[in-house]
Amino acid sequence: MRLLSTLVAIAPASLVVAQTRTATSSLEVTGTARQTISSLLTATAVPTGEACAAVSSVLAEQTEAPLIVAASLANECARSAPIDKADALRLIDGIVAALEFQSDVGHLASPPAEYPLAGVDLFAEISQLREQVGSDDITSEIDFESNFTAILGKAQNGHLAFQFDGLSVFGYQRLVGSLISVSEDGTSEPSIYVYEDFAAFQAGESSEAPSAVTQVNGQDVAEFLTMQGQNVSYGGFQDPDALYNQMFYVLNDGSGGSSSTGLFGFDRNYVGAETTISFADGSSRTEQNVAIYNSPFDFSGLEDGRSFYNLYCNATLKAAAQGYDLDDPDTLDGTRVDPVKKQQMLHQKRVQKRQERRQVTETRSLSPTATESAPVAPEGTQILGYPTPVAISDDLSISGYFLEAEGFEDTAVLVLQQMSEADPDGFQSTMTEFMNQCRQEGKTHLVLDVQGNPGGTISLGYEVFKQLFPDIFPYGAGTLRAQEGLDILGNYYTNYTAQLAEVYPDNVTLLQANNYYAQYSAHSYANSSGELFNSWDQLYGPVDTPKDDFTNLIRWNINDTDFNLASGSIVISGFGNNTEIQPSPFSSENIILLSDGRCSSTCTILAHFLKWQGKVKSVAMGGRPQTGAMQAVGGVKGSQVYQYALLASDVYYAWQGSALLGQTEIATSIEESSTLGPLLNDSTYIIFRGASAGVGIEALTDFTFNWQNNVAEGDSDYTPLQFVYEAADCRLWYQPQHINDVSTLWATVAAQAFGLNDTDVFSLCVEGSTNAPSSLSGNEALFNDGNPTNVTDFEPEQRSESGGNGGGGGSGGSGDDDNAAGRFAASSVAMMVAIAAALFAL
Incomplete structure (x- = not known):
């Protein structure tokens, strides 16, 4: 169906536009690039009211993306844009009407006691914002949009977001470096380091051991990152530890073939003129922050605050530039998404995604390769920094590996970077190929790695579960x-x-x-x-x-099945004309779910099946530097x-x-x-107030x-x-070797989960993180002595x-x-x- x-x-939804636009044009600040950036950011006195003209002038000097400008100058320009009261009220009313369909507003207003974050009454807070606009308490457009974003962000729901036009013009980036959090031996409390310093020392490019970061802008680094992680402008995760983890560098960001600096480096809101980090050895480092120009519109007409508003926030003018008249319904048919138009847009987007995800750079030799006896994926089809796979999809969304290290010869790893939106058929066939190879090679233990998985095609969550548990009918x-x-x-x-x-x-x-x-x-x-x-x-x-x-x-x-086939979907294994499904080589107790809490959307559906029906335990990585349990699933569970x-x-x-x-x-x-x-009469205005301003497929993600x-x-x-707290069965700290060699992380998790290589099971778990009442191992009724059950008789x-x-x-x-x-x-x-x-x- x-x-x-x-x-x-791609969750969190509230980060989709910002992350996509910023990440694709992020700055690699080394050598000549640093000198170029420095010259562009040279501070000059800007007369009051002329910040936007100065921004336009600086941007015009640049010929290659990303276009950058000093963060302080960009902020001064953006904040000079005046609010248009009538427009703001119109936008508020349009958004409020659509929020009637937000499925969890009642629970958000009064969340259960176990919910680890604060709730929010969306309608009440937006009503207060409307009163502030109506009484002229807010005079800046950016203040209005920031306040509105903050209200929506309090929902901490990766499916709820509005990408405001003015707020999306600039994305802000810190140039002081990315951060990582590692425990020296896996038992001591983790310390925070600048990734670039750490990696240079680890690779032998620097003889100086990195010093731990102690402060950011004069504040304790862990407190700073905890606060920033829960900053409502981000949103997206419903767990404090997942919010904390999103601040750090990761080897692969879930899109395939590229690392991520983490959100310490990026923000949609102004992060100050500069950032200073202090180290344990008494030294410090200060770098000027930059703003990256993200708008699809020409900046040549940018002169002052009023022109900023007209260029980026005036829906009437933006629509007119594309041939639409917001006051003439006869001109608006082209803005509506009829079935044929939708299909064409989606096809275009899928092709684009396939092309992006196939641009994979050659991996460096950081990890062991697959076993010689097993087939390997075609040369060049590989995720940056990962070992050679035994199976991998063309879009890199799913890949399989066999561990070679002594004591782990029977261990396989399945990496789900996302549930492929670009090629569901390829995902399904790769899953089948991987399982066949596991059977042929006698693999009996499985590490299922969903770190950073933002979700994807729903049927693929069902597909993975059915291939692992062919005799269980997935309940949802x-x-x-x-x-x-x-x-x-x-x-x-x-x-x-x-x-x-x-x-x-x-x-x-x-x-x-x-x-x-x-x-x-x-x-x-x-x-x-x-x-x-x-x-x-x-x-x-x-x-x-x-x-x-x-x-x-x-x-x-x-x-x-007829519905599935007619609409072009996959037929899930075990159903319809796809009933031939082989027994799984893995029993429940020999599968472990590995997550960093950043498992969202379809990923959470799979995780729920695995825990509630498959009786599969989970390990959560990282999180705040404190003892106690952590959720393996911290993303949106809608x-x-x-x-x-x-x-x-x-x-x-x-x-x-x-x-x-x-x-x-x-x-x-x-x-x-x-x-x-309001959805009938004013939706085109709301669409043109999004960051994409009604342009192409991207407009679908604006709201x-x-x-x-x-x-x-x-x-x-x-x-x-979304409001049910579910602790993982064990929580582990990342160790230094895990950062750039993911195979060592898999081996650590396999040893801890299965007792392989003469390891005591869960011996490295953070104090207080095992046998939590909401975990599988701590809930006897749910665990049912490890027996998989098919819970489908609930009436x-x-x-x-x-x-x-x-x-x-x-x-x-x-x-x-x-x-x-x-x-x-x-x-x-x-x-x-x-x-x-x-x-x-x-």
Whole structure:
């Protein structure tokens, strides 16, 4: 079923645009590059009010990306942009309407006691911001956007973000270096070092041992990083240790073939004119901070604060530059994402992603290669800094390895960098190839490495689980937030898609059009018994819980092979025409999940299956320098992301279609709805206030929200897993050898988890990090003596008279710009008009 199987995400969503734009143009500050940067950043006195003109002049001198300017000058320019009160209020009201679909707002306002972060009442805080704007308490556009970003960031939900246009013009970077956190022997509290100093010493390029960092800008370094990690401008992770870990350098950032400096080096908000780091040996280092120009717009007209606003924040002018008139609906059809346009955009994006991920530089010899007896991937198909794989996908999203070190000969490693949004078929075939090689080579232990995995195609989370546990049917339950707007759309599209299939049962194109709106159709979901819902009312409920109203539990109908094939999705192993699946060579006790907490979206769905059904334990790496447990899964646990631009198009086509069908009551209900009305009438303005300003596929990621919650088996209160704390079975510190040689990390984890090489199991675990009540090993009821169980017989309490047979598991994880909302190839507006006319004629 395409609805969930093609959803993809790069989480945290709140970092997608900033990280993508900054990371691709990050500065490598060595030698000539440092001299060039220094000349560009030479401080000169800038008269008051002329900062923007100075920025434009400095940028004009540069001929190659990234374009940079002194951070202080960029900040002075951006802050000089005045707020336009009417525009700000319009933006607030448009965003608030869409937030009615954010699935966990009730729990955010009043989170359970176990939730490790502060909650936020989004509607109340945005209302306060609206009052401040209305009373002229905020006069700077950047202050307004920063405050709004901070409110959304408090949700710490990687699926919820709005990339504001003005705030995205510049990204700020520290040039003092990247940081790492390592324990000298794996037992002592970790110290923090500058990665570049550490790597130079480790490679023999420097004879001077690096000194530990003690302070940043005069503040204790661990306190500084903890504060910055939880800075609400970042958002994305619901765990303090995952937020801390995102600050550090990692060998591979989850995109394949490139390292990441970590978020200590980057910020969307101003980080000051310079950064000073102090060391344990008494020395210090100060570097000027820079701003990187991120906007797709020409800066030649940038002269002052007003021109800054007009260039980057004035939606009317930005739309006019692309031929649209926000006050003339007849010109706006091109801004809406009809099915054909969506499919074309997604195809374009997938091709782009494949090209980006295939540009892999030759790896350096840091790690052992695969065993000689096992086949290896084609030369050159390798992740930077990783050993030679025995299997790897073309887009590098999945790769497999065999450890060679003595005592680990029967150990395999499966690395899931993300659940491929570029090539799901390639991911599936690579997984099968890896498992076949493990069987052939007699591998019995598996390290499953999901460090930094941001999510991806939902069906691939199911696929990995099914190949590891072919006899278990994956359970996943989800809920949508029950509110007026969802009810209207669900009723309309459930009837529309059913009629469409009835009128054109053999027309593949129209079937795909049907699938395009399937996420609203009750017939797309199953209950806990695997039976499809018969009506929207049966699915909708609503169910009245202590925190909010939800739909009945919904489940992805993975048995619907026809749906999968018609929409171009993979058929999950063990289902449909793909029933041939070999026994797994790995038992539950011989699999360990390795994570740094930065496992998000679809990754969390897989992790949930592994723990709750597969009885697989987990090891969490790093985190704050303190004792105690840590979650292996610290990313967003919502099971589906959705994009504002797509939701707005859904509303428009429901309104247009109901009008064409003569269903005036539905059309009127959309127009008069406090939720759908703004989406119908003002969505184009909101889209043009995003960082991409309605330009291309990137616009889909400017405003995203969490569409569906994931709910654990047996939870009668329907608590989103986002708010359920689940400790790992063990927490380990990174050691020096792990930083640039990932195979040594895998060996450490395998030894600790399985007792290989005469190692005492979990002997290096951080004090207080084992047998936590919420971990698998510390929860006897969940662990069930290590016996894998198929938890599919849960029948939830029916708490609404109108509710139907609503149990089940619908999960699915997240999505970014590529496939995110389960939309599919289909028809143009003209085709929709023809369809509506045909239906009306019945």
